[in-house]
Amino acid sequence: MGRYQYSGGHRCGVSNCSARNRSKNKKTDTKIFSTRCNGKILKFCLEHLKDYQAQKKEKINSSNDSTNASYNVGEFQAQIKLSMKKSVDLDHNYYFQQNDLNKLQNLLNYVHHLEMKIEENKMKHSTNSIQSSINDPHFLSFYTGFSDVITYKNFTSKIIKHALAYRKKYLDKDNSNLGVDYENQIFIVLVRLCLGLLEEDIAYRFDISQSTVSRMFRFWINVMYSYFIQIPIWPSREIVKKYMPECFISKYPSTRLILDGTEIFIEKPSDYTVQSSTCSVYKAHNTTRGIIGVTPNGFVCFISELYPGRTSEREIILNSGLLEKLEPGDSVMADKGFTISKELADIDVDLNIPPFSYGNNQQFTDEDETLTRDIASVRVHVERIIRNVKLNRILRCSIPNTMADQLNQIWVVCCHLTNFRKNPWDIKTKKK
Incomplete structure (x- = not known):
């Protein structure tokens, strides 16, 4: 009888049925079978048990015939509810028939297909957004x-x-x-x-x-x-003179490049020795320092590696290999922090920097003031280029320690991008 167990000592639960077990007349004794449904124990005689089984089988077959092969989310939920109802009706039997398992697999495949469609649509929307921004x-x-x-x-x-x-x-x-x-x-x-x-x-x-x-x-x-780094960005002296602006030709015609330094904020390192070497008194922050060189027409022709923030400009220049690129008769323009006049004089290169004032009360002479103004009026070119480099806002943020191994590459890439975004060699600025 499968799930139905023989039970002695009870009568059939169907009304108007006199079948019972252990009656006074043993000739009328009938076997009684029990089953559990919805938390209740049901008792049937053999005749009514067969009727109950037939009704259940008919109900199951009619439910299977009414289901459709095409599914959506609502049908999926209805199918799950129906399966739960079946399992409760059949004495908590959670066994799915093979037909139900095939349908469930089809539903899962359909859901996966919809998920893939959603991801494709998202990527298509993102790609279209990028292309529209580019155009x-x-x-x-x-x-x-x-x-x-x-x-x-x-x-x-x-x-x-x-x-x-x-x-x-x-x-x-x-x-x-x-x-x-x-x-x-x-x-x-x-x-x-x-x-x-x-x-x-x-x-x-x-x-x-x-x-x-x-x-x-x-x-x-x-x-x-x-x-x-494979691109040669150091121009010859002839190219520099060919594209030199008029303001340099009249006052500083031998200028080969203009130097200036900048600092990039970094997150406080965990090593106390690195903290000390990167602590910048001027910025009151942990920084790295780099030097950039620009031709008079605004082309980035020299990019140093990044050094700890407390490293001086002189030390960076001496370790960068810039002195080997300069030729006798050239001149370099910089600010007061580049104390490299002796090293440049050894290779017959002039250094144009603003004059120093000595003493607290001593003022500039008229010649010193004129020289300061002249240098400042042309040095503004390199400051504009550094501003363009720092238009890359990633260099204006505090770089986390997790990006420390990439910081030098980011710095070099941002400096080179300045040349690619606007090529200063496209326009001749020299007066004919």
């Missing part, structure tokens, strides 16, 4: 710093071409499995450099995971850095 000069300049689409396309094509060679040489796997194509990855990396957004913010904006943003940023920073 709009205003948003392209806001998000990447490039003023026109043609310059941006030329830059991305060069970087992608180098990335293929870089991946083949240094990496064992492709970076295209991140779900975003190369051009859009470069756009996202430039957005982080230009706007200084956090990884979590970028992941939310472009519907990708934060780990994907982190891997993407690290990969492309290394690619751009390896590409930029």
Whole structure:
């Protein structure tokens, strides 16, 4: 009888049924069977038990025939409720028939299909948003710093071409499995450099995971850095003179480059010795220091590595290899912090810096004041370039310790991007 157990000493639970067990007349004794349904114990004689089983079987068959092959979310919920009802009706039997299991598998496949469609639509929307931003000069300049689409396309094509060679040489796997194509990855990396957004913010904006943003940023920073350091940016003396502005020609015609330094805030290091070497008295913060050199027409021609914030400009210049690039007869313009006049004099190079005032009450002479004004009027070019470099807002934030190994690459990339975004060699400024 399967789930139905023989029970002695009871009568049939169906009304108007006289069948019972252990009656006074043993000839009329009938076997009584019991089953549990909805928390209650039901008693049936053999005849009524067969009727009960037939009704249950008919009910189950009619439920199976009424279900449809096509499903949606509402039908899925209804099917689960029906299955739960069946299991309760059949004495808490949670066994699904094979037909039910096939339908459940079809439902799960359909749900997975819908999830994939949703992800595709999100990625398509994100891609369309990136392309619309690239095609709009205003948003392209806001998000990447490039003023026109043609310059941006030329830059991305060069970087992608180098990335293929870089991946083949240094990496064992492709970076295209991140779900975003190369051009859009470069756009996202430039957005982080230009706007200084956090990884979590970028992941939310472009519907990708934060780990994907982190891997993407690290990969492309290394690619751009390896590409930029291969580009010779030190121009010849003839090129510098050819594109020299009129304000330099009349007053400082031998100027080869203008030097200036800048500091980048970093998070307080955990090592106390590193804390001491990076503590900047001038900024009252832990910093790194870098020096940038610019030609008179505004082209970045020298980029030093980053040093701890307490390192002097003189020490950075002596360790950077700049002195080996200068030629006799050149002149360098800088501010008062670059105390390298002796080293430059040894290679027959002049140093143009504002004059020092000696004593608390001593004032500049008329000649010193005129010299200070003249130098300041032309040194403003390098300050504008440094401002353009720091338009990459990531350099205006406090760099966390987790990005310490990438900071130097980020600094070099941001300086080189200044040349790519607006090429100063496109315009001749020399008076004919």
